[in-house]
Amino acid sequence: MTSTTLSFFQRWQTLRKGRGPFCLNLDPSERLLRDWNLPVDAEGLQRFCAAVLEAAQDRVSVIKPQSAYFERFGPAGLEVLRDVIAAI
DSSP states (O other): OOTTTSOHHHHHHHHHHHHOSOEEEEOOOHHHHHHTTOOSSHHHHHHHHHHHHHHHTTTOSEEEEOHHHHHTTHHHHHHHHHHHHHHO
């Protein structure tokens, strides 16, 4: 079976063996952006997500971005969401 024909559960089983069973919820709230001294805009959103994804890349099995936190920045936020999904 190739990776494209494996079910989500099968892929997750493989990932969790090496990374653990955790799911990281990517919820870049206004407060988080401010706490990280980032601008509360699509640029701050992108910088926050890049840092979190780099830190989590081999440590969690699943990353789930919460689309509402991206949608609030309109088309620019959706572009960041697209890039996050591609990176995941």
